[in-house]
Amino acid sequence: MESPTTDAPELDSPGDRIGPPSPRPVWHLTPERNWMNDPNGLVHVDGVFHAFFQYNPGGAGWGNMSWGHAVSEDLLTWRELDVAIPFTDNEQVYSGSAVIDHGNTSGLGDGVTDPVVAIYTAATTDRLQAQALAVSRDRGMTWERYAGNPVLDRGSREFRDPKVFRYSGGDGPARWIMVAVEAVAHEVLIYSSENLRDWTWESKFDVPMPLDELWECPDLISLPLDGEERWVMLLSTHSHDPANTQGSRMRWFLGDFDGHRFVPAPGEQWRLLDLGRDFYAGVTFADAPDGRRLMLGWMSNWQYAREVPTEPFRGAMSLPRELSLRRADARAGSGGIDLVQTPVVPEGLEWRPVDVAAHEPAEVEVGVTGVLSVEADLAGGRTLALELCSGDEVLATVTLDGASRELVFDRPAPGGEGVHETFPSVRRMPLGGDGRLASVQIFLDAHLVEIFACDGAAVMSHQAFVGADGWRVRVAGDASAQVMVGATDTE
CATH class of the missing domain: 2.115.10.20 (Glycosyl hydrolase domain; family 43)
Structure with a gap:
């Protein structure tokens, strides 16, 4: 809880905005107002x-x-x-x-x-x-x-x-x-x-x-x-x-x-x-x-x-x-003990597969709320990039890098005024695994993006302000992959 003795003002106004309103999440707790x-x-x-x-x-x-x-x-x-x-x-x-x-x-x-x-x-x-x-x-x-x-x-x-x-x-x-x-x-x-x-x-x-x-x-x-x-x-x-x-x-x-x-x-x-x-x-x-x-x-x-x-x-x-x-998975080079975070997932997800061949871009329509389960073959240092899009705007790019065995999340500045200078950011986390296959889960729920790798030992959470039409994901790279898209009828 941030203290009022810091520079945090007490505000009753809506505050500044950094883009048009994003839809409300389905699976995450939010207040009505x-x-x-x-x-x-x-x-x-x-x-x-x-x-x-x-x-x-x-x-x-x-x-x-x-x-x-x-x-x-x-x-x-x-x-x-x-x-x-x-x-x-x-x-x-x-x-x-x-x-x-x-x-x-x-x-x-x-x-x-x-x-x-x-x-x-x-x-x-x-x-x-x-x-x-x-x-x-x-x-x-x-x-x-x-x-x-x-x-x-x-x-x-x-x-x-x-x-x-x-x-x-x-x-x-x-x-x-x-x-x-x-x-x-x-x-x-x-x-x-x-x-x-x-x-x-x-x-x-x-x-x-x-x-x-x-x-x-x-x-x-x-x-x-x-x-x-x-x-x-x-x-x-x-x-x-x-x-x-x-x-x-x-x-x-x-x-x-x-x-x-x-x-x-x-x-x-x-x-x-x-x-x-x-x-x-x-x-x-x-x-x-x-x-x-x-x-x-x-x-x-x-x-x-x-x-x-x-x-x-x-x-x-x-x-x-x-x-x-x-x-810890010794193959990931971390040693020691991991704190694992396993998400509670919705029941009744309906999954549809999307096969992605190397050098052949694909597009995946997700909607406002859904899950991407990605398994990519990164042998030989190959990469797979998933552009998380709202309309034609790329809100973030998730790259599975086979050379570094890292997942890279790149979030540019969104449209609109009043963007804090630190909002654009690049974050990295290990992929673990055997040097070839990498498995990642990406939860997309309105503006909330949560990514789980290494069977929950590596996690990152971000906001990215999708529009009312929801998420469209462009997949490209020199790695082949299978992307499973999970959704419910609650949207």
Whole structure:
């Protein structure tokens, strides 16, 4: 959650535009209208996924921060509900998390149903940030602020984004763990609690980043690997420095956690989670079925988020991604351990094949929403280029380069005025594989483009503002390929 102490203005106006309006995504969570950023309070309750999110009830620009609310049974079809926790005259409701308080450890329940408790950052008019609670006694549908707020106050202007989970390992009884950040000081702070109301300092994690950026939206999760429990720290970072051409990004760090301290794995360092321009603030669901680690992220970038040409809404979430750990493919030359992201895909996709012969260009009509599954023969350093077009305009080019074994995403400046200087960009990621075949999935959903390679070990997310007629893909190069196009009847 970006702090108002940065240069971010509070806006109720639509903001600048960088082109004509793009259609609304089908598979991604968007608000019916107005501004959305970070996912908050992701929790699964009684078969329903609840996604809360940073929301401006008053307009399509950042400001009046409240928790918007949507629910889904399949993570792809969402129903927006009333604002869950609205801003007040003296408090904006910044990012945080939610948990089902099994056994009512907080004492905030009604004695009948386990309460759902939200832990959020209260940003007050004195420009301080502290952690506060809200409670739902009807399984996440309606919310009431806790009368004893704030529950954790450091007297700081940059202390925010609490992610809370239940921990039952190590020494002592089960307890709640909170990770939050001192954004400017570059610290992830770890606290513990028996009741969600009284918090005890445990430790901090402050392994430095390559660049001087704000730290935001931490998450600490356990994942199995080779029959053992390992821990991953997720973190989002952002810079307002014009020389920083990435702007917003997410990183991850492998380590171990004993209920008190997160300790890096030997030789480990921060690694990028998504190699594109438009993935930020990703956090995981509490109480997801079967212990799955399901993540949503905000698909935008603080450098130009206020300028995107969507209306009457501005902001979208990513496809849900299931996280897992896997020994890295030695053939890809990476070594070590990969964090794998597997997208949750729509059921009932109807596939049609498109065979692409070397040196024979082909065109593929996708529509506003669809999936490209590409398998290319890159033997001998061959290449395959997929131009993602809106009408006759090339919005981005995806090149599978057999010589470098890389996927290259090239996004030029779109038409229209007010384009941020960093919007045009080129990003690269490994293709992995055996040196010959390369397999890639490309999800196109209105202006949202998500690309998965190396069986989910390499991922990039971008925005590219397609027109109302949808996507047309031109395929060319000296590599032969088969392109499968998947679509549903939901467009």
